[in-house]
Amino acid sequence: MSNLREQPVPPPLPVTVRGRGRSLRVSVRDGVAVDAAERSLREQLERRAGGFFAGAPVSLELPDGELDLVLAQRLAALLREGGMHLVRVESRGVDVETSPSAPRSQAARPNESAVPEDAALVVRRSLRSGQRVVHDGPILVLGDVNPGAEIVAGGSVVVWGHLRGTVEAGRVFEDSSVSALNLAPTQLRIGNAIARAPEEPGRVPVPEVARERDGAIEVDAWS
């Protein structure tokens, strides 16, 4: 500290936290290890102690490349500890997993979740085999959900495309539905009801919506 001018420029933080109105944007720099990212976020949250951010909706921006689930989950846990609502995870890798909720039977009470009912996760691309999206609120997919892909939502699921993968809706919120331009899932669960798409070769796809009624799944035209 003898010569201030020789102090190096501090390296960029592994994690940056920016406010935008009432909401927050947390971005992780490329190539940062999970531990370093976690430490950096924790320090920055502690600096604004006293629940400064409590209740704020947060978007988490992860580096491009295959999504690091451990990283996403550890940061999501830290944000939850701070009382924040993770509403959106952005990454070019698609294994988006926000706040994995307990199955509804294990949750304290339905309609009680870290996520407000309208905090939708928007996936702006198709989900391919092996890709999985989990979110406490509703999920909107602007693309196809291919066989082998999986969606787990606390609320409703809307697929603006072919739904051919596995989908579970309504883990947290009652009265959830699953709708798609072509509703042909490998397996469909809403609440505690399970259904498979009937095999109808040559069927012309029509937009449909599935809901749970008295423990069974009912499918109607989506109008």
Added chain:
Amino acid sequence: MNGTAGGRIITITSGKGGVGKTTASANIGVALARRGLRVAVVDGDIGLRNLDVVMGLENRVVYNILHVVRGAVDAERALIRDKRVAGLSLLAADQHSDKDDVSPEEMIEVCEALRNHVDYVIIDSPAGIEQGFRNAVAPADEVVLVTTPEVSAVRDADRVIGLVEAAGKPSPRLVLNRIKPELVARGDMMTTEDVLDILRVSILGVVPEDGSIVAATNRGEPVALVDGSRAGQAFHNIAARIAGEDVPLLPITVEDTGLLGRISSLFRAGPAADGGRS
């Protein structure tokens, strides 16, 4: 394209094994070379060694990729020149090591060195989505995905597309291998449209099932060297498309099956046009 000077690096991969990756790599290499282009085919299946056998160059392997990685020899000097086709050469895999002995960075280094000497570097990826696959995809400017029209192969191909895109590479182009025209005509096999309806990538070529491939492969003679085979023609068309030419897809037709085949082909125009959609 990553903007680097020199040849283009193309990785051939599939996810599922046994769909014809190595055969496709050898034939695309041969077909590009027969167009007068310089091609280095790289066996990325380190620990196994197939490509040199399929190309009939097994007994000429002196150096392999591991020698290059370890710095024992230059990449260019390790290439085995195929005497049947001018401009075609092979970098063999090493059988005495495994996929973890090479890192993605080392693969990139080897291929970057090769691209200075050729127009195309074709990497034959191992099956699966583990280290060997990651090594093979790391240097690629472009990825070509081989699949057969089977549900399990298409499922794996779909997974691989997701991984390739997540690795920051452009969306792969598809080679649909071993289409059996008579099964497609009967509605018993997925059609090109069925496969593309799921994968939603652009198609690079459709290769019909061809008994001459098996015979040629066992002789170490890629079918693209044999004039008159339908599969060989399909690979020549694929090479032309890779080189940037606009060549229409081969029609999937039942050939020479006598009266019955000709009658069924009369009907095919109708039901098969939208056939097999689910």
